[in-house]
Amino acid sequence: MEQPTVLMSKEPAPQTVPASDLPAKVYELALNTGPDSSSGLATAGFRTAKYLPFEWFQSNSNLCHRASSGCQRAENGRAEAKELADRAAAAAQRTQQASTASLGQRLQGLHFWKSELQKEVEDLAAESSLLAAQKLRLERALAASELACAIATDSLRARERRQPPDLVSDEVERELLKEAELIRNVQELLKRTLMQAVNQMRLNRDHKEACEMDWSDKAETYSIDDRCGRYSNQSTNTQFHPSSVKFEESASTPETWAKFSRDSLHRAERERAASANLRALVESILQDVSADLRGQSAAVSQASARRCQELDDAKHKLEQHLRRVLKEIGEKEASIAALKEAIKDKEAPMKVAQSRLYDRSFRPNVELCRDEAQFRLINEVEELTETTEALKKKLLESEESLRNLEDSRMELEKAIAVKANSLCIDRHECMALRSHYPAALGLAGYQAPAPP
Known part of the structure; x- marks a missing residue:
């Protein structure tokens, strides 16, 4: 025969009430005595151990109580969870607003x-x-x-x-x-x-x-x-960066940042x-x-x-004396004068060549080169020297015959030439005008003597 289903409860099993404390009818039933009792093999399968009715009521009552308590606890938990979620949302919003305001101040x-x-x-x-x-x-x-x-x-x-x-x-x-x-x-x-x-x-x-x-x-x-600052909860370009929640060791402070x-x-x-x-x-x-x-x-x-005024006066006086001497000098004296003029005319190109050599001696370092220009200038000086020496030799030959007249004339012409040279130098004051000088023969109007 199938055994009856036994109701199980998670609550502790109720304590057994002593038989002496049960009601009389129930006691009789428990002892299988009394007018409603039965004995015999026919009821043997129904007299197994079962919960008592009050235990069944007690079990239902306990179950309902536990269910009610669970619902109450769940309701309280839901309220607490909602309140916590609301506080967390408000705190997150406040924190985000503060961070946004801080970024604005930083901007x-x-x-x-x-x-x-x-x-x-x-x-x-x-x-x-x-x-x-x-x-x-x-x-x-x-x-x-x-x-x-x-x-x-x-x-x-x-x-x-x-x-x-x-x-x-x-x-x-x-x-x-x-x-x-x-x-x-x-x-x-x-x-x-x-x-x-x-x-x-x-x-x-x-x-x-x-x-x-x-x-x-x-x-x-x-x-x-x-x-x-433009990021928001609705931004689609945000993501998690757990490793960013730290301070860099090399980061500056607001004070050092502003001080920099x-x-x-x-x-x-x-x-x-x-x-x-x-x-x-x-x-x-x-x-x-x-x-x-x-x-x-x-x-x-x-x-x-x-x-220059002083030189002009002195030159004029010398020229007056020269004109007086020229009256006594003949053709030979004119020839000697021409030779002296030729000699004097060589001074300008000689000065040009020697000054160029002198100035070029100040070229710095490796620029002090024996170039073609240097050799040409040296050759020019030598040629001018040879030409001047030839003219002077010719002049000495003429002076031997007309020494008396030549002395006076030479002294006067030399003095006049010195004054003229001094006037030229003092009036122009610079060597830049040397580039405008004509050729030496052109200044003198003299033709170079043909070689013998």
Whole structure:
């Protein structure tokens, strides 16, 4: 026979009530006594161990109680979960808003420093342009001083070619020496100032590049932070980056970050102020140099004018005496005069050739080359020397026959030639006019003698 199903409960089995405590009818049934009791084999299969009715009620009651408690706990859990989720969502929103606001403030700071750096870069560029213009003025002034130095130096060298007794240390020479010394001092000053301008331009460029690099970094950072500030929960280009939640060891602090840009700006402003001061100094130097050189040039011109007047007077007196002597001299004296004029005419090309050799001896380093021009100049000097010697020999032969008249005539012509040479040198003042000289034979109107 199939056994009846036994109801099982997770609760502890109810304690068995003592038979003496049960009701009489139930007790009788339990003992199988009384009028309702039965005994026999017919009921043997139904008298197995079973829960009592009150146990069944108790089990149902406990089950309902447990179900009710579980529902209550589930309801409380749902409420707590909803409240936690709401708090988490609100906290996440607040945190995200705070982060977005912080990024916005950071963008404002970046924009401020970017603007300051850009303004400083523009100011440095403008200052560098102004300083470059002053540098160009210095270079031009230095080039002009080189020409002035060449004029003064060539004038001194040209005056060295004066012949005695005109080879004197006169006022013109003293003024020219002062001018040459002044020009050398001016050139040293201009070179030092030019070097300062070059160094200052380099410093301006370095600080401008530093500011540009800082501006470039901030521009890139501004783009990154602006992109980060535009991220939202609806953005499709966001993803997890767990490894990014850390501080880089080389990261700066807000204080060091601001100090870096502030120091860069301060250094750039300091160099810009130094550049402006240097420009003012250059302007003052150029004005002073121009005034000094113009003043000294005027002094040289005045001294030269007075010296030329003195030479003119002396030359005129000598010419008067020469005209008196020429009346007593015949054809032989005219021939001797022509020879002397020919000799004198060779002085200019000789001076040109020797001066070229002298100037070329100052070529620097490997440029001091024995080139074709050097050999040609040496040959020219030798040819001029040979020609002059031949003319002098011919002159000596003529002097032997007319020595008495020649002495007087030579002295007068030599004195006049010296004065003429001195006048030419003092009036032109520079060797640059040597390129305009005609040929030696053209100056003298003399035909070179045919070789014997």
